[in-house]
Amino acid sequence: MMHPRELKIENFTYDLPNENIAYNPANPRDSSKLLVYKKNDISTDIYQHISDYLPSDAVLVFNDTKVIKSRLFFTNETGATIEVFCLEPYGENINYEDYFQKQGSVLWTCLIGKVAKWRTPKLSKILEIDNQNVELTAEIIEKLPDSYVVKLSWSPEEIPFADVVNAAGVTPLPPYIKRVADKTDEETYQTVYSEHDGSVAAPTAGLHFTKRILDDLHSKGIETLFTTLHVGAGTFKPVKSETMDEHIMHSECMNITVDFLEHLLENINRPIIPVGTTSMRTVESIFWMGNKVTNNPNILFENLKVTQWEPYETEIINSAEVAISALINWIKKHEQSHISVETEIIIAPSYTFRIAKGLITNFHQPQSTLLLLVSALIGEKWHELYDYALKNDFRFLSYGDGSLLLP
Template sequence: MHPKRLFIKDFLYKLPEERIAKYPLPQRDESKLLVYKDQSITEDTYYNLEKYIPGNSLLIFNNTKVVEARLLFQKSTGSIIEIFCLEPADIYADITTAMLQKGKVLWKCLIGGAKKWKDEPVIKIIKNDLKEFKFTAKKIEKFTDYFLIAFSWDDDSLSFAEVLHAAGSVPLPPYLNRTAEETDKERYQTIYAKYNGSVAAPTAGLHFTERLFQKLDQKNIQRDFVTLHVGAGTFKPVKAAIMEEHEMHTEFIDVRAALIENILQHIDKTVIAVGTTSLRTIESLYWLGVKTILNPTIYLESLQVYQWDAYDVDAENISAKDALQALLQWMKQHNLSSLITKTQIIIAPGYALKIAKALITNFHQPQSTLLLLVAAIIGDDWRRVYNYALENNFRFLSYGDGCLLYPVAV
């Protein structure tokens, strides 16, 4: 069945409020780990992850960095305007370029208290490393799903990423129902986060520590990195009755040619995605490669993955190896050492993994596209896995525990 015809009500389960982890554990790698393999369930902790992964495997992590995207401005009347930065305006080539802008930048944002904000700019004075600078936000235009905001600041030595770090706060997921605290600046960030751009953490990676990496190294379990900047759309609820009526969010990905070469070297071994964002990225690579095979002269601007490509593009006879080699060849022809593009891929029941052999992920919200992704991997057993987790005191969502899922053999 085509995923367009899936009913979202079939992916409902009861998640009690008390099972949502409001805070992380003191030690990252002491989070519980549910292992689903060969249709059986066992449990352990992340610290012992290497026991459940074959030697010579390749783990793919998302090294995006969460930015302090939540901004509060106080009007002269005393009322508070909350601005949530979503993504840069379309004039920028990618998020990194926009984050490095100095003096001014255009950004797509959500606004809390929008009715209280007319046309006048809002201003706040920010103290940063014993200096002060004036930070201004001006509303430019209203669109269906966002406002276009012009930010400016009177210290041209600062990039927008640095301004956000000084002026903003960590945008915790709405289901935590609490304000960000000082400890969230560190804990809502992976230890390997590198490139500014996400408004939500790739939470499967929050469990990894240097001591865990050392244990993985001892078993020759390698790791490599992609960059997918997580947008607020990751929390976008599915309000449509059937998936055909739901528009999947689009996110920026940045992938090095060296990463694709590394995957090719492990394509006949075990490639494991750490997190749904890593999975969406490496599976998107397959479809990008397919597009270069079907259309060798495709332009960079057209080389992206749309929502239903994985089900509507005819790639029956194209292997993962062929697709990745074709993508590398296309990048070489265009003198690209890395590929920056967008993906809107939706992984749902009916999808067969092309590159990944397993997934490490947290437990997700009911009726979410992330739960559809889990169901694509382990089929109807997602209910058995989630019921086990609920009955055995696993903690759910961003700061919760997680699982290692091997696909059901077909």
Template sequence: MNDPKKLAIKDFVYELPDERIAKFPLPERDQSKLLLYRQGNIADHTFTELTQLLPQDTLLVFNDTKVVQARLLMQKETGGLVEIFCLEPVAPHREVQLAMQQTGGSTWKCLVGNNKRWKSGPVRLDFEGGVLKAEREAQQEGHFLIRFTWEPAELPFAEVLERCGRLPLPPYLNRDLTPDDHTRYQTIYANQKGAVAAPTAGLHFTDRVMAALQAQGIGTAYLTLHVGAGTFKPVKAETMETHEMHAEQLYITRSILERLLHQVGKPVIPVGTTSMRSLESIYWLGAKVLEQPELSVQELHVSQWQAYESINPPSAETALQALLRYLDHLGTDHLHASTQIIIAPGYTFRMCHGLVTNFHQPESTLLLLVSALIGENWRKVYQHAMENDYRFLSYGDSSLLLP
């Protein structure tokens, strides 16, 4: 087995000219190209054909997180602008779902643009029927803790962001928001508010494709991983050992665990890298509570290297049953956890049998994940996409990878 800690990120490079990055979505979501990679062979399709290409008895797993308008352009008392980008909640709740319902005030970990020009005092943003104020509480490595307060105080924070925030487009699009982005940078099944980036593999799905899946007897299930800004974080370390993987919040329901248990022995295919990371994290959380049944809810975390350090990993069935018992023990039907899992060459997949995904940036952890699934053939796939006019990154085309 490869030692993922020794992997050099320079081995995951390919040439991506700027003109190959899709700056805007296609007029119709499901008309994007779909590259099929099946056991070493490559074929070109359209996304509407996905239903016919999936293995029989597949369960497709979607991430139903919803992108929030996390960019705030706030005004100093002198009139200058400060941009605040909300990353994740800190107080009174760390759970995104609860933080979105918080009223009156909350503290978030944020990035701040033009910080040097923000000398002191609060900044504010007036919106229809109210005002949002922000003050710096502390500076930490690479970010600030920002205390928000707002009027009317009874508004939940999700509503405040909805009224005065801006959608955070990926930095590499390098363009301003258009009205179109508000619908097109969300999946049609987005439901749980809290992501600052879209799970982009899902952007190709339409009601028409969903109806075709149902007609074909392809099962569907939903989980929630709130995609963090870390998804765009470049790997600057020479080897993965010194790259710190970003943590993301995962919301797991009893129903998804039961559905996965029912699916054991049949193909499970995640839609997107975030769904894949979630499914594999669910397995490792199960392995953890199997070893430590009295584990506290605060300790429900998958660390970066846990998967590679495990001595006797249980079967998927055993891990899922352990999590269901843990839910019973807590008397709840859902769990909040966090994951820093890194899926890289050398990883053994426990839950997933394929992947629907877009084409990712060079030298990214997402490319490592693709390589973990299909090995060195990722180069063949990306070369084919490059030579056949596929569009890359968030608004780009899609692939179905079946190792």
């Protein structure tokens, strides 16, 4: 079987007309069209009826990350606008929950729009938080190969960073949506179950779900589990190399609780279906972390990170039950209730799924790693599904329609 390093990205392309791209969400969100791929058949419905197509004993895994207002706009001394786009907290082994409660200052890895116009040591702006004026200051600390380390400081200092960024920033819509987010996007570009601050892009498969759908799932005995992967801007990173061997996969931070792992283990023999590619990356990364712990019970925390090609080059592979149990025991042995770990996993054709048995996902950009993931699950059938979606006026990408894939 071909190693995914050898895959040519030109084999994962299709023609996506502008008129098939969704620039605004469906209203209501659960009225989005749903392509159902089940038992080799393709059919159409809407998300409101998704429970009718799920196995009666299905377990859905949701990503409960929350999109932060990560686009910060400052004005320089001549009146030019400079954008500071916060990508991720700067540093290693960041606990996002604690980070967003920091007071006084934080360091972020950022992209900077019109950086040539940043000619003073610091930029600042005045915000209003709880009826008091707050001064927010940005200062470039270091130039990285493709970004900057920026220190954000504010006064009064006792305000948590979560409140500062919420007051200062703008919702980061995907780069192909060429408009600044408005007030409605603050709600529509956020899942109804979002809880933990940290993402700069929404886990978009979850945008279709409403309280009505979640209640319907529960009434039918379909289990819902929630975990966290903070989505980075790398999710939009195009593959520019001819083969995947030269593509460097983006890294994203997962926050995994023992409680979630125990529920996952309890339900391991039921059909586990991630809602979105981020949930898929999370559950499959959990397997590889647990597999490492099984093979090396004394593994250090810093070696838990799942690297890009690890799933394809690991020799000793245990069962999902053994791997998850080992990870639970490792975390408890270190007297923790959760761990924050990065994953660079790339799921591409030839990948063997260890936990997931299906996927709920939107329609992805041509030549993207997300399309590779879909192809890993359903094989060459992806061509037929995408042709069907285009011919039947499905809306594509982040604000678009989606699919239930049960190979």
